[in-house]
Amino acid sequence: xxxxxxxxxxxxxxxxxxxxxxxxxxxxxxxxxxxxxxxxxxxxxxxxxxxxxxxxxxxxxxxxxxxxxxxxxxxxxxxxxxxxxxxxxxxxxxxxxxxxxxxxxxxxxxxxxxxxxxxxxxxxxxxxxxxxxxxxxxxxxxxxxxxxxxxxxxxxxxxx
Numbered sequence: 001x002x003x004x005x006x007x008x009x010x011x012x013x014x015x016x017x018x019x020x021x022x023x024x025x026x027x028x029x030x031x032x033x034x035x036x037x038x039x040x041x042x043x044x045x046x047x048x049x050x051x052x053x054x055x056x057x058x059x060x061x062x063x064x065x066x067x068x069x070x071x072x073x074x075x076x077x078x079x080x081x082x083x084x085x086x087x088x089x090x091x092x093x094x095x096x097x098x099x100x101x102x103x104x105x106x107x108x109x110x111x112x113x114x115x116x117x118x119x120x121x122x123x124x125x126x127x128x129x130x131x132x133x134x135x136x137x138x139x140x141x142x143x144x145x146x147x148x149x150x151x152x153x154x155x156x157x158x159x160x
Contacts, residue, residue, distance in 0.1 A: 050138070050141060051064070053137060053141065054130070054134045054137050054138060055134065055137075056134070060129055060130070063126075063129050064126050064129070067122050067125045067126055067129075068122060068126075070122070071118055071119060071121070071122035074118050075115055075118045075119070078111055078114050078115050078118065079115065081111050082108065082111050082112070082115070085104055085107055085108050085111060086108070088100075088104055089101065089104040089105065089108065092104055
């Protein structure tokens with residue numbers, strides 16, 4: 001009786017391991033696509049919380065949306081150039097072309113600067129549309145966020 005029980009448990013354990021081993025996982029591309037979607041979802045939720053905390057009017061919300069959509073359209077070609085640059089840089093690294101690596105790295109820095117300028121100009125337009133009270137609240141929120149980020153960085157540096 002004990003032998004049958006041991007054989008049964010061994011067989012069922014082996015069967016369970018086989019089933020688990022055959023369970024398909026999401027391919028890396030699907031996982032990679034899920035990360036930006038999850039990030040976008042978190043950012044949308046955060047924007048909603050900030051808008052609620054600031055007490056934005058419907059007109060201000062619409063203005064914010066319009067400004068951000070325009071910035072997104074403006075930055076799209078820059079993002080495409082960054083993607084092409086990233087691919088070219090990866091190819092240059094594989095071939096060991098030091099001159100091409102230097103050139104592409106400088107170009108990447110310029111493109112990143114352009115993207116930063118576009119985002120910063122959009123933020124300035126949104127900030128200009130806020131009342132003084134809303135600006136004060138936003139400044140306080142940004143200060144708290146920066147403090148939390150600094151704490152996380154400090155904690156990470158202790159771990160590493």
